[in-house]
Structure formats: C-alpha cells, structure tokens
Amino acid sequence: MRSSNKHEIIESMKKRPHLFILGAGATKATIPNGDKNGRQSPVMDNFLQEIGLSDLLKEVILETQSNNVEAIYSELVENPKYINVVTEIENGIVSHYQQMELPDSPALYDYLILSLRKKDCIATFNWDPLLIQAYNRVNKITSDLPEMLFLHNCVEVGLCEDCKRFAPFHNKICPECGKAYKMPRLMFPTKNKNYSQDIFIQDQWRVLDYFLQNACIITIWGYSAPDSDLDAKDMMLKAFSKTFRKLDQIEIIDIADKDILANKWEPFVQETNYHLNIHRSLLDTLISEFPRRSIEGYTKRYVEGWWGNSTLTLKECMSFSKLRQLFEPLILNEKNNNYNVI
Ligand SMILES: [Zn+2]
Numbered sequence: 001m002r003s004s005n006k007h008e009i010i011e012s013m014k015k016r017p018h019l020f021i022l023g024a025g026a027t028k029a030t031i032p033n034g035d036k037n038g039r040q041s042p043v044m045d046n047f048l049q050e051i052g053l054s055d056l057l058k059e060v061i062l063e064t065q066s067n068n069v070e071a072i073y074s075e076l077v078e079n080p081k082y083i084n085v086v087t088e089i090e091n092g093i094v095s096h097y098q099q100m101e102l103p104d105s106p107a108l109y110d111y112l113i114l115s116l117r118k119k120d121c122i123a124t125f126n127w128d129p130l131l132i133q134a135y136n137r138v139n140k141i142t143s144d145l146p147e148m149l150f151l152h153n154c155v156e157v158g159l160c161e162d163c164k165r166f167a168p169f170h171n172k173i174c175p176e177c178g179k180a181y182k183m184p185r186l187m188f189p190t191k192n193k194n195y196s197q198d199i200f201i202q203d204q205w206r207v208l209d210y211f212l213q214n215a216c217i218i219t220i221w222g223y224s225a226p227d228s229d230l231d232a233k234d235m236m237l238k239a240f241s242k243t244f245r246k247l248d249q250i251e252i253i254d255i256a257d258k259d260i261l262a263n264k265w266e267p268f269v270q271e272t273n274y275h276l277n278i279h280r281s282l283l284d285t286l287i288s289e290f291p292r293r294s295i296e297g298y299t300k301r302y303v304e305g306w307w308g309n310s311t312l313t314l315k316e317c318m319s320f321s322k323l324r325q326l327f328e329p330l331i332l333n334e335k336n337n338n339y340n341v342i
Contacts (some may be wrong), residue, residue, distance in 0.1 A: 010303055014339070016216035018116060018294045020146075021239070022124040022131070025222020029282070030108040030130060036101040041128060042069050048089070051096040056085055072341060074189040090187055093127070097155040102133045106323050108282050109134035110315055114327060115291040116146035120178070121211040123149040123204075125232070126185050127221065129156035134166065140327075141324050142331050147211075149204045153184040159200050166200055175221075205231070212238050216295045218286055219251040224264070240268040249298065250286050252278045273309075288314040290341055292330045297341045312342055 027041045034040050047069035047128035048057065057072070060082055064071045073089060076082045092298075102109070112122065112133050124131055131148060132337055133156075150157055158169035165176065184200040218239050222261060233294025240250065250272055261278055263270075269276050279285050282335055290297025291314045300306045312330060317323040329342060 012301055013216060013299050014254075014296050015119065016214055016295055017161045017211055018120040019211045019215035019218045019239075020112065020116070020120075021218065021220045022121045022122060022126060023221070023223025024126060025224075026108075026124070027126050027128055027130055027222070028076055028324040029105065029222060029253075029255075035130070036103045037099075039096075039100055039125075041100070042096070044070055047203055048072070048092075051092060053089060056088055056190070070187075073187050077189045077299065093186060094155055097128045100128050100130060102130050102137075104318060106137075106317050107134065110138050110320075110323065111291075111316075112282060112287070112321065113145055115287040115314060117292055118144050118146065120146040120294075121149060121208075121215075122146050123151055123208050123211070124154070124260065125152050126127070127152065127154055129154065129336060132156040135178075137320065138323075141320075141327060142334075143333075144334060147207070149208055150199070150202055151208065153185070153186050153198075153201060155183060156184070157184055157200065159184050161199065161327055164199060205235075208235065209238075217249045217251065217286060217298060219253065220280065221253040228251060236268055237271075241269045242271055242273070248275065249286075250276045252276065253280070253282055253285060256279065283314060283316070291327065292334075293341050296339055300341055310341055 024043055025040065028043075031041060033098075033169055036305065042052060049067075058141050060076065062072060062075055064075050069089075073086070076086050076089070107130075109131055113131070116122065122131065130241055132154070135148065136143060137309060156169050157166055158171060158174075159166045160174035160177060160179055160181060163176040165174065166184075167174075167181065169180065173180060182199060212235065220239075229251045252261065252265065256264075258278060265276070277285075282288065286294045286298055290310050291312065293310075297310060312326070315326070317326060333340070333342070
C-alpha cells in the first residue's frame with residue numbers, strides 16, 4: 001500500500017463513530033445503591049412488586065405464570081375488561097421513572113457521555129431519565145457530546161406529533177405550534193410491538209442504522225442478548241455481521257459470569273472473527289483508556305502499530321470540578337482541532 005494511501009485510510013478511520021448500546025445493567029451500574037433518594041431501577045422480573053404496584057394484580061386473573069412485567073402487560077392489554085388496570089400500570093411506571101435522579105457526585109453516565117464526542121452515539125433501551133440528566137451536567141464542561149437515541153422511548157422525551165419534533169419533556173410546550181408535548185408510549189405488548197406506528201421510535205431506529213453501519217467500535221453495556229424482542233435481535237445481528245458492516249471491535253460490559261456471557265453471545269460472536277472483549281466495568285474499556293479519543297487510540301495502537309500508553313485515562317472523580325480538570329487538556333486541544341491521543 002502506498003504510504004499516502006495508507007495515511008488517508010487511517011485518517012478516515014479516525015472519523016468513524018463509537019457506538020454504545022445500553023441496557024438495564026448500565027443504569028444499575030450507574031446507581032448501584034439506588035438513585036439520589038434511594039430509588040432503585042427495577043428489572044423486568046418482579047417489576048410491579050419493586051415499584052409498589054403489585055396490589056393492582058389482585059383485581060385481575062392472569063393466565064401467565066410469569067412475573068415479568070412485559071408478559072403481564074401484554075396479557076392485560078388484550079382484555080378490554082382490564083383497561084383501567086393497564087392505564088394504572090402505565091401511569092405508575094412513568095411516575096416511578098420520572099422521579100429518578102442522579103446522585104450529586106459524578107456517576108458512570110457522566111463519565112460515559114463526557115468520554116465521547118458529537119460524532120459518536122449512545123443508544124439506550126432504558127426508560128429512565130438518568131442519561132439525559134447526565135448529559136445536562138457534563139454539557140457545562142463541553143457541548144461537543146454524543147448523539148443519544150432512545151430505542152424504547154424515555155420518560156424525559158416530549159413529542160409534538162403535529163410538528164414531528166421532540167425535546168425534553170419538562171419543556172412542556174412545543175415552541176412551533178404551542179401544543180403540549182406528549183410523552184411517547186413506553187409499554188408495547190410483546191406479541192405485537194407496533195413500533196412502526198410510533199414516529200419517535202421509528203426515527204431513533206433509523207438513525208441507529210447509520211451508526212451500526214459506520215461505527216468502528218460498538219460497546220454493549222448491561223444489555224442481555226435479546227431473544228423475544230425481534231427488532232432488537234435483528235439490530236444485534238446487524239451489529240455483529242461482517243456483511244453489513246466493516247467490523248472492527250466489539251466490547252461487552254457485563255457483570256454476569258464469563259462462561260454464561262460467552263454462551264449467550266456465541267451465535268453473534270462467530271461473525272466478528274472473535275474481535276470481542278468482555279469487561280466487568282465501564283472503567284475497563286477503550287473509552288476509559290482513551291477518553292474522547294477511543295477511535296483515535298484504537299487506530300493508533302492496532303492499525304498504526306503504536307506501543308505507547310495514553311497519559312490521560314478516565315478515573316473516578318469526587319466532584320464535577322475535578323472531572324472538568326481531568327478533561328481540560330483534551331478539550332483545550334479540541335479547540336485547535338487537535339484530536340491526538342495524549
Ligand atoms: Zn408542535
């Protein structure tokens with residue numbers, strides 16, 4: 001390969017995005033002891049008990065033996081007799097998540113968002129507002145932050161169906177037409193996940209497709225391999241497929257047993273030529289070694305053949321002023337269009 005040609009390939013590679021895909025485990029890891037007020041992020045099994053709504057089920061007769069809220073909801077939705085119970089469950093879930101708040105000191109979501117840039121993307125399956133709260137906190141340090149996608153909607157998203165625009169739900173009113181924002185629907189029956197009728201979700205998945213095709217690194221955090229959700233399964237197969245995208249590296253962050261994880265991801269991993277790393281924590285991944293420079297660092301090491309180490313790595317900070325200080329050298333360089341690893 002001519003050296004100028006190789007140089008061009010390396011430079012164009014560095015411009016590719018880093019895509020993060022977040023599941024329930026990511027929020028759990030961000031607030032391991034509950035949120036600011038001790039509120040937990042529930043999991044799908046035992047969900048109604050955890051958020052104090054299990055009494056609602058005393059009024060209904062269910063066929064499903066499952067404790068999974070999606071299974072229960074899917075069955076209730078099909079029975080017109082239970083329309084009020086369905087509404088109460090929907091409202092209870094929204095209200096639980098709307099009250100969730102990040103603790104005051106920097107949390108993993110703050111580190112994650114600040115460690116990526118505008119060309120990158122975080123796509124989450126979570127309904128909670130914590131990612132958006134973190135975005136607003138680190139936005140005070142720099143506005144060059146990743147795009148965020150909410151693949152199953154989020155309680156902090158407000159939607160104007162007339163103008164087809166969305167904004168933070170707490171802004172309340174659409175500035176174009178003056179109508180109140182609607183919160184996109186959170187729950188869909190599993191048998192018939194009619195996402196195609198939801199313009200917000202449709203738009204989010206369309207953008208995700210761009211990132212799946214172009215990402216140089218995909219990191220999947222706290223998300224179990226999907227079995228029942230067909231859209232999600234299709235998306236994962238795309239993410240791992242070498243025919244769909246020129247695959248470089250996949251990282252998985254999960255605290256489950258390594259053998260269980262390896263089994264679970266086996267059908268996907270074959271496609272990647274085993275370019276897969278499994279980590280226990282966000283702080284062990286490429287963004288931690290190369291914050292705001294993950295693709296640059298990866299390219300420098302694995303394509304250009306660099307043997308050095310980054311001198312600026314992610315570490316836990318007790319305050320936002322410490323976090324700002326840590327990132328300052330990188331952000332200063334960015335003002336001069338310098339995105340080199342330091
Ligand atoms: Zn509007």
